[in-house]
Amino acid sequence: LYASYDTYEFTQLIGINPLEGLWGNFLEEHADFPKMRANSSSYRKNAWTLGLKAFGIDDPEFGHVLAETFPEERKGNPYVYEETFQVLDSLKGKYQLLLLTNGSPDLK
Template identity: 35%
Template structure:
């Protein structure tokens, strides 16, 4: 296929979300003496991840706002340990948002594959993450030179996998779906969403799991993109 535009997800596709967020959470755990409330960092981390995923589901459904999500996920985490402290939760939430984008761990071959693709395609990041956070990550990781633009769900007014998100992108760039390909790690959000919009896909399958949704291509390492594009 003769593609002209290549779309990348950011978190868990280029930016190592698990490694970077765990590092930030560990720093906050120690700074705010959360060992007073949790048996271990593992318990705090596990509790937070479970609550954060549920809060993000509500945010994707439009049931809570961005600002509410930011503080409430930490408030609920602390409350699960018997700590009812909205001020502390708000402080941790703010520091998490400020500190996480400073982390720069990327998946192997990120820079190499982007450098190889840049001369041949127009590259874009399509992300559901918060606008200011995602832009900061891209800048801090020195990814900006590769990409024409970072397009967020806040820009579009809709979140992946909503087809209206992809319609917004295609209309904004004035490009036909068959000229585009989407690269992402989430089979339901990145891959199914793009496919419903008529866009080919490359599924970055970290876990090597089997899914009923069939992407156009599948990889387990970013350097494998070179054999496709």
């Protein structure tokens, strides 16, 4: 499904994967981000609906509920490596830190 969208090649270039497509808003205005933003709602609904069907659950309404719920749940429960904050705390007094991404800053 993810590879069928016309923005697939762009997502591969900048390292955005199908999981990120389930919750990213792609708010940037340059490159193919506006296309990704336009596709995101249908991608999310289709991904969840097809995923449910793969498990024998034919319920498009529930797929739509999951498509709307997952982004908020994902943003509210980020995965952080156990040592992340310890490393950042040890570096912050010695170095100026910044976040550099080749992807959508909205996802970071």
